[in-house]
Amino acid sequence: MTTVRMFQLLCLSAFLSCLLLPASMSHAQAQPQMPPQAQQLVLVVSEGTSGGLDHAQAIAKYQDLANVIGGALNSKVRVVFAREFATLENGMKEGRFDFVMARPSDYPARGMRDSGYRYVANAKPAGQCLIVVPQDSPVKTLADARGRRFVMPEQVSYMARFCRAELRDQGIKLAAEDVKYVREQAAVSFYLNNKLADVGGIASYSGPARKLEQEGLSILHGSVPQPYFPLVAHRRFDAAQIKAVQGELESLAGRPQGVEILKRIGIAGFGTDGEGAMKDLLVWLEK
Structure with missing residues (x-):
């Protein structure tokens, strides 16, 4: 076989190999996965049985808060309204929610105890x-x-x-x-x-x-005060991310735009010192 003929066969083999690459591999090369910080996160909100919101009203009420959380994490956060307690509890058990802000407080407390959610903050003033x-x-x-x-x-x-x-x-x-x-x-x-x-x-x-x-x-x-309207996060968020969100939430009461967000939600501010009380809440209720 001549050198020229051998070179032609090698070129043809290389060309055919490229054509036979798996489609998934070529797609992955053309469409790299988005970095985690660019993915959209979900904030689930529940106002308990006393809330009379529909989904559109919940978005209008809480989306600015979701934007504050997203700003701390360099991510987009969308609001999902949980009208049924079963939806809220099952979603936490399955780890489907990135953030949960809910009342009554025993639901986020169970999310921490049973599903590994992490305390972030609670609304001020505390509940009694x-x-x-x-x-x-x-x-x-x-x-x-x-x-x-x-x-x-x-x-x-x-x-x-x-x-x-x-x-x-x-x-x-x-x-x-x-x-x-x-x-x-x-x-x-x-x-x-x-x-x-x-x-x-x-x-x-x-x-x-x-x-x-x-x-x-x-x-x-x-009564003794207990955490009101707590915010908890999925366990995949690390301590630095939790701290970043806490810093943004604590500063809301000191900024005019933040005061408007708090007023729309119906709270005076956020505190971040209630983790111990949240961990003890279910023990106290069930004693």
Whole structure:
């Protein structure tokens, strides 16, 4: 075989080899994967049963916050609204959500305990169970409340469990008291104002709590504060990334544009010192 003929065969072989390369390999070379920081992240928001938002309203309310988180991570973050608690909990169990901001707080707390999510921040001010009575009530102390008629939010609700845990720590076991459970916290005010109950429990961040004086009610006792509306992150985010997001969130209250974001959400600011309380929350509720 001549040298020229051998050279021609080698060239042909090389050409055919290129044609037979796997399509996936050639595509990967032509379309390199996007770096992680360029991928779109998801912030899932839940306002619990008290929220009346639809998905479009949730985006309008929380997208600016998502942009703040994305700015800290050099990523785009889109908002997804979780109306059903099952969607929220299953999504965390399956690790499908990058960030979760939710109330009631026991859902993010379970995300941390059971699914490896990491604490980022919580809203200010903290949440409390407020034990309230009519302003003309003869009940002046928690000790006076024993043996009275209680009205509480729905028995399986977070706030009922919150109030029950606080009263337990104060020596009052609701299981041994005369208790009426109602679906809406506004009904607690109704029962007290209409003398259908003597002592009630409501959330400090609820509508009734914001107009106690108008409702003719006063606070008998305020519980230990617990983290409100916490934000948690998927475990793949490292400490430096979490710190970057925390820094941006903490600074919001000091910037005019940040104040507008906080006002739209309905909170005073973000704190980042609640990790220990979040880890202890479920233990306290379930004691």
